[in-house]
Amino acid sequence: MEWETVIGLEIHAQLATKSKIFSGAPIVYGAPPNTQACAVDLGLPGVLPVLNAEAVRMAVKFGLAVGARIAPRSIFARKNYFYPDLPKGYQISQYELPVVAQGSIEIELEDGGAKTIGITRAHLEEDAGKSLHEDFHGMTGIDLNRAGTPLLEIVSEPDMRSAKEAVAYMKKIHSLVRYLEICDGNMQEGSFRCDANVSVRPKGQHEFGTRAELKNINSFRFVEKAINYEVQRQIELIEGGGSVVQETRLYDADKDETRPMRSKEEANDYRYFPDPDLLPLEIESAFIEQVRKSLPELPDEKKRRFMSEHGLSVYEAGVLTSSREVANYYEATLHAGGGEAKLCANWVMGELLGALNKDNLDITASPISPEQLGGMLRRITDNTISGKIAKQVFEAMWNKEGDADTVIKKKGLQQVTDSGAIEKVITEVIAKFPEQLAQYRSGQEKLFTFFVGQVMKASQGKANPAQVNDLLKEKLKP
Numbered sequence: 001m002e003w004e005t006v007i008g009l010e011i012h013a014q015l016a017t018k019s020k021i022f023s024g025a026p027i028v029y030g031a032p033p034n035t036q037a038c039a040v041d042l043g044l045p046g047v048l049p050v051l052n053a054e055a056v057r058m059a060v061k062f063g064l065a066v067g068a069r070i071a072p073r074s075i076f077a078r079k080n081y082f083y084p085d086l087p088k089g090y091q092i093s094q095y096e097l098p099v100v101a102q103g104s105i106e107i108e109l110e111d112g113g114a115k116t117i118g119i120t121r122a123h124l125e126e127d128a129g130k131s132l133h134e135d136f137h138g139m140t141g142i143d144l145n146r147a148g149t150p151l152l153e154i155v156s157e158p159d160m161r162s163a164k165e166a167v168a169y170m171k172k173i174h175s176l177v178r179y180l181e182i183c184d185g186n187m188q189e190g191s192f193r194c195d196a197n198v199s200v201r202p203k204g205q206h207e208f209g210t211r212a213e214l215k216n217i218n219s220f221r222f223v224e225k226a227i228n229y230e231v232q233r234q235i236e237l238i239e240g241g242g243s244v245v246q247e248t249r250l251y252d253a254d255k256d257e258t259r260p261m262r263s264k265e266e267a268n269d270y271r272y273f274p275d276p277d278l279l280p281l282e283i284e285s286a287f288i289e290q291v292r293k294s295l296p297e298l299p300d301e302k303k304r305r306f307m308s309e310h311g312l313s314v315y316e317a318g319v320l321t322s323s324r325e326v327a328n329y330y331e332a333t334l335h336a337g338g339g340e341a342k343l344c345a346n347w348v349m350g351e352l353l354g355a356l357n358k359d360n361l362d363i364t365a366s367p368i369s370p371e372q373l374g375g376m377l378r379r380i381t382d383n384t385i386s387g388k389i390a391k392q393v394f395e396a397m398w399n400k401e402g403d404a405d406t407v408i409k410k411k412g413l414q415q416v417t418d419s420g421a422i423e424k425v426i427t428e429v430i431a432k433f434p435e436q437l438a439q440y441r442s443g444q445e446k447l448f449t450f451f452v453g454q455v456m457k458a459s460q461g462k463a464n465p466a467q468v469n470d471l472l473k474e475k476l477k478p
Contacts, residue, residue, distance in 0.1 A: 001239070002203040005231050006211070007166045007196060008158035011173055012151050013183040014127070014191035015058045021126050021150035022049030022092060022278075029189050033132070033143035041148040043088030048277050051076075055150040056281065058182035059099050059124050060291045062152060065180055065298055066119050068103030070288050076124075076278040079270045085129030085142050093153075095272045098123035099281060105176070106300065107168040108318070117169050118157030125151050152182070158197065158208065163227035167220050170194060175299055179324045193218040198230045199244070209234070210244040214251055214258055226251035230258050302327055310334075310341035319349050325363050326353075329370050336374025340381055347373060351394050368397050376404035388461050389413050416462045419471065422455075425463065426475050429454045441478050451476065 019026055023040035039047045063070050074097040078090040100122035106114050127149040132141035154173060160166045174192055177183040185192045199211035212234070214226050229251075234244050249258040297305070299321045306317040320330045326348070334344045352373065356363055376393055379385050385393060385408060396407040408414055416422060429451060430437055440447040455468050 003200045003231075003235050004203045004205075005161055005163075005227075006158045006199045006201060006208055007160035007163070007227060009154075009156045009160070009166060009170060010195040010197070011154040011156075011170065012127075012193050012195075013062075013154060013173070013177050013185075015055050015150040015152055016181065016183055017052055017054045017058070017150050019052060020148035021052045021055050021124065023148055025148060027149055029186075029191075031145055033141070033145060035145065037129075037144035037147055041144055049092065049275075051278065051281065052150060055124060056099070056283070057287075057291055058150075058180075059122060059152050060283065060288060061180050061182055061295065062122055062154070062177065063100035063103060064288070064292050064295060065176060066100075066103030066105055066122075068100045068119060068122070070283060071097060071099050071101060072283055072285075073097065074099045074123075074281045074283075076275045076281065077272045078275050079125075079272055081270055083128060084140065085131050085144065085147070087129070087144070087147070091126060091128060092275055092278070093125035094123035099283070105169070105172050107165065107172050109168070110164060112314075115159075115165065117159045117165075120155045120157050122152050122154045125153055127151050152177075158199075163224040163231070166196060166227055167224050170223060171220060172299075175321075175323055179296060179299055181296075181324075187218045187220075190218055194223065196223060196227055196230075198227055198234070200231060200234045200238070210246050212244065212246065212258070213248045215248050215261060217251055219253075222251060222253055225253070225256055226258060229256060233258065296324075299324075299327075306341075310345070312341060312345055316345050316349065319353075320345060323363075329363050329366070332370035333374045333377070336371045337377030338374070338381055340377060343377055343380065344374075347377065347390075347394075351391065355394075355398055367400060368394070372397055372403050379404050379408060383415055383417060383464060384408060385413055385415050386461065386463075386465055388456070388465075389415065392461075413462065415464050416459060417464045417467065419467060422459070422463050422467055423471055423475070425458050426451075426455055426468070426472055429458055430475060437476070440476055448472070448476070 017027065020041060023038050025038040025041055026036050028036065040049055060070055074094055076092055077095040079093045080090045082089060098121040103119040104116050105119065106116050108114055127146050129142055129144040129147040132143055135141060156169065160169060174185050178185045183192060187193065193216055196214040196217065197211045198214060199209035201207065201209040212230060214230060217223050217226055237244060247263050248261045250261045251258050303317045303321045306312045306320060307314065312320070321327045330344065330348045333348060334341060337344050352366065352368065356366060376390060376397065380387060380390050392413060393404050393407045396411065397404065401407055402410070433454065436447050436450060451472055452468060455472060456463060456465070
């Protein structure tokens with residue numbers, strides 16, 4: 001039987017506010033346990049939550065960016081359940097009336113096509129604390145620093161049909177929240193993570209199969225591996241005569257498997273009811289328009305502009321708009337380098353991103369500034385150095401040996417454009433390889449690249465490649 005996979009994602013994006021969603025306690029990752037939790041976060045009697053307006057503004061910003069409806073009136077509810085790291089016994093969230101509803105984004109597929117993924121809702125809620133196990137032998141410690149941290153839970157429609165589509169969607173949301181500067185997207189610190197709802201059904205069947213929820217996955221690679229494992233598990237279970245149980249499962253990255261965590265609760269298990277301590281959230285249209293005007297150029301718009309104005313390919317524009325920081329770096333380099341878009345794109349995508357990846361650095365920590373890289377590109381376009389020599393200059397700049405002009409002067413890397421000097425080198429090379437010369441003149445034209453390589457080697461890479469090609473062709477004629 002042919003099976004079809006159905007996937008929906010619930011992404012938790014930690015909002016980049018300075019304080020928590022219902023208290024003035026700070027949010028700094030890595031602070032000593034229980035040093036950033038106030039009476040409101042601890043759920044002490046007699047305290048009242050006060051909504052953080054900045055969290056609302058960020059939620060509206062996201063909603064507008066995905067073309068969603070911003071609810072003029074939404075409600076905060078209590079989601080009741082017991083966890084040791086949830087001292088109130090309930091989580092303040094939104095249920096029936098979320099602040100953002102009915103949006104969509106477009107993802108790119110591997111075959112070059114595109115697909116629209118529906119966004120059911122995005123609601124505001126508070127995070128819980130954290131249980132600590134490793135430092136307490138036989139016991140569990142509780143850290144409430146995270147309690148009350150503002151989250152935007154972004155719930156998709158079950159529109160994805162493969163793990164790769166799920167990863168593409170997650171990456172698109174990750175890029176978007178960073179462009180909007182509403183979430184730092186740091187997955188290692190848990191500020192961007194997701195739950196994946198996965199089910200399978202016979203190809204062509206309209207009804208969904210029973211789904212399992214894969215909880216708290218904080219890596220694109222693990223999302224893909226966890227979904228693929230779960231899909232195969234469900235198919236083998238059904239084909240073996242069993243049935244899928246609705247439950248929450250954990251992904252074990254070490255064993256590359258999912259395993260049961262708890263039976264899946266339904267909404268009525270949480271006994272949602274409106275939080276009596278919080279008034280309904282009412283958003284005026286003037287506020288929405290104010291936020292709309294503050295939106296930056298979004299990734300898809302920027303990508304289209306790079307293609308139309310800079311002549312970049314779909315792939316190039318996609319890489320260069322993969323994050324706001326990369327796009328900003330590219331544009332600043334292009335400006336500093338004189339406007340050769342293709343040349344600039346090649347160097348940012350090739351040498352720069354390659355070097356950053358090799359040293360595990362973010363582009364914001366690049367040892368070479370956009371102005372320095374742009375300065376080097378100017379020396380390529382004015383023929384001061386060749387593209388090959390530029391790689392030496394780039395390496396020196398990466399090692400903090402100065403800007404391009406300093407490195408070129410210090411190392412004597414200026415390109416040789418004197419035709420007489422180049423002809424002299426060519427004559428010496430041809431004389432050194434009489435056998436290859438005879439073979440070339442007898443019709444083995446592929447040896448031309450051999451002679452080009454020898455001339456460039458003899459000139460220590462400094463000869464102008466275009467001049468070498470032209471002069472060599474003349475000299476090699478019988």
